[in-house]
Amino acid sequence: MGYPGGVTSDDAARTPAPDPGKPATIYDVARVAGVSPSTVSRALSKPGRISATTEYRIREAAASLDYRLNPMARALPTGRTNTLGVLLSDITNPVYFDLLRGAGSAATAHGYTLVMAESQESPEQEQEAAVRLLPAVDGLVLVSTRLDDAAITQLADRKPLVLVNRQVPGVPGLVPDARPGITAALDHLGGLGHRSIAYLAGPTISWMNMLRRDAVFEGAPERGISVVEIGPNAPTLDGGRAALRRVRASGATAVLTYNDLIAIGLLSEAQAGGIDVPRELSIVGFDDIFGSDFTSPPVTTIRTPLARAGRAAVNRAVAEIAGEDVDGSVDLTTEFVLRGSTAAPRDERGA
Amino acid sequence: MGYPGGVTSDDAARTPAPDPGKPATIYDVARVAGVSPSTVSRALSKPGRISATTEYRIREAAASLDYRLNPMARALPTGRTNTLGVLLSDITNPVYFDLLRGAGSAATAHGYTLVMAESQESPEQEQEAAVRLLPAVDGLVLVSTRLDDAAITQLADRKPLVLVNRQVPGVPGLVPDARPGITAALDHLGGLGHRSIAYLAGPTISWMNMLRRDAVFEGAPERGISVVEIGPNAPTLDGGRAALRRVRASGATAVLTYNDLIAIGLLSEAQAGGIDVPRELSIVGFDDIFGSDFTSPPVTTIRTPLARAGRAAVNRAVAEIAGEDVDGSVDLTTEFVLRGSTAAPRDERGA
C-alpha cells in the first residue's frame, strides 16, 4: 500500500463509497456521475466548459455525496489558497476592531478567508509571523507594521502585500491623511487660547507616530503655538498614565496624543490626581476608538476611517493578486471630533 | 507538459535552480545535499530517523536555499493543516479581545495558526462560515455560538470541536461559572436595600443569556428581591440605550445586564435623560470589558476570565486533535467587581 489511510483500489472501484468517515472526493463524484475526474473538476470550476446536461448530472452527484472541495488539494497545483493574512501589532487595541471587521467583510465578499496574527509590537515576532503565514496565503496585509523598509520590500517581492498606516516606495500602502484632523484640532486649540502644547508621542518604531508628530510640529508654529514632544510612550492606557508627570512639568496647557489609549490613560491619571480636565488641561486623542466617547468628559479626538481602510486594504490585495492595475486612490481622510476634553486654558483668564 | 508553471525535467535535473522566483522544494534540497527527497523529508520532520551527519548536510542545504516547507503540500497527504478555526458572533465586541489574545498565544505556542471568522449574530452565517472553514482546519472553536445542538453535534462529528460559553452533550465545552459572581452581586444589591430589580436580557438564541438569567431568577427570591426580565435586547450599546424606557417603567431600582455593552449603553442613556446613576438607578454589568472601568461612574460588573477561556479552548482543541484524553476541568469562575454604578436606592431613605 505504501500509504496510511488508503483504500485498496478494488474497494474504491466497486462500492459507491457511502460514507466511510472520509469526505467525498471528485473521484467519488466521477464514479457516481459516470464521468472522469477531470470532467468533474471542470464542471465544478470552469463554467461553460462542460455541456449543460453533463454538468447537471455531476452537480446532482456532488450534492448527493455532500461533496466539498478540498482547499489544500486545490492549492497545491494552482498555488492559490484563497486566504489572506492580516498582521497586527496588538489584537487587544480597540483601533483594530473596526479595521478587522471591514477587512473581514471585504474578504468574504471576495471569497477569501482571513487569517490573523499579532506581533505584540515586536519586529522580530512580526517578521516570524509573516514568514510563517506567507506560504499559506495569497497575500498579506500589514497593519501598522513595525518592520523596516528592507524587510517589507523583501516580503513584498514574494507575495502581494498591502500596507496600512505605512508608506514604502514601491509597495501599495493605505495611509489616512492625518493633516485635516490635526489642522482642525490646532485651529480649535489655538482659538481657545492655548499657546503652549505638548505632543504625546507613540513608539519610536511607529511610522504613523512620525507622521502625526511632523504634522503637529509643522502646524502649531504657524498658529503661534509652541509645542514640545513628550515620549516615546507605550501606546496603551498605562503609557498615557505614566506620562502625566512629564506633561505637568512641561507647563503645556493642552496635549495632542498619538492615540486614544494614551489620551484616556492620561485623562484617568489626571483625574485621579485631582487635575481638572479640561479646565486645567485639554486633551485631544487620536483614532476615535470604542470607549473614547464614554469617558467623562468624553475625549475630543481625531477620527480615522478604520473600517474603510480595512476594506480598502483587502480590496487592494485582492486586485493585486488578480494582477489588476488599480488607480488605488481611496479617500481616507481624518476628521476632528469635538467632545468634552478640551476647553480654554485657565491661564487665559488668570494671567 | 500538461502543467502550467512547470519546468522541464531536464532543466530541473541539471541546474541547482538558484532562484527562479519559485521557492525551493525538498527536491531542490535533495539535489544539493546529494540525497533522495524522502531522506530530506525525514531529516526535517522525523528527528532521529536519519543519521546525524546526513541530517546536518541536509539542514545546511536547506538553509542555503532558504527552503520553506509548503504547508499545503504537507496537509494533503497527512490531512493535518496545523490550523485552528475560531468563530465569533461579533469581532467588534470587546469581550472577545482578551479571549482572542489568549487563544492566539496558546495557538502559536502549539505551532498552530489561527483563522478567524465572524457570524454577525446570524446562525446561517455561522453555519456557512463553519462549513467553509472546516476542510481547511484541524479543529474548530465556537465562541458563544448561535447554532442549535443538532448543528453543533453534526459539526463535532466531522472535526474536533470545542465550545466556549455553551454546553452540548458529548461536545467539550468551556463555560465560565456565572453563579459566584451573580451571587455576590445579588448579596451586594440586597445589602444596599434593593428589593426590586430587573434583568436586562441578551439575545434569545444566546445560551449564556439563559444561564445568567436563570442564576439571577434563582438567586434573587432567596434574598427577598423581586426580579423582572426585560428583553430581549441586542447585546450592544444601542441595545442598552433602547432599554431605558422599559427599565424606568418597571420601577426596578437596580438592573443586572446580560453584558457590559448593554450596561454602558443604559448608563449613557440614563445620564442623557438626567437620571442619576447610581442614586436613582444601580447598574451591574457583565464581563468586565475594556472601557467598563472608565465610564463615569465606572460600572460595577461581573468579570469573566476570557483570556483564560480562550487559552483553555485552544489547549483543549489541540489535545482533542492529538487524540489525548483530557480531564478537562479548567477553573473558570466569575468574580464580582465593585465599582461606582451601584448604591443604595433612594426609596430606601425617601419611603
Add this chain to the structure above:
DNA sequence: CGCCCTTTGGCAACCGGTTGCCAAATCTGT
C-alpha cells in the same frame, strides 16, 4: 572472520485536485 541484528536511505505509491493535449462525438453547411 563470518553471521546476525540494527541503521540508514531510496523507491514508489499516494493525498485530491488542475490542465494541456488529443480523439471521439456532434454540429454545420452544401
Add this chain to the structure above:
DNA sequence: ACAGATTTGGCAACCGGTTGCCAAAGGGCG
C-alpha cells in the same frame, strides 16, 4: 451524405510533500 469546424470529455502529468517496505551498509559478538 460528407468534409470540415466545433464541442465534449478522457488521459496523464504534475503540484510538494509523506511513509510502508526493502535492500544495502554498518556494527556487535562469538
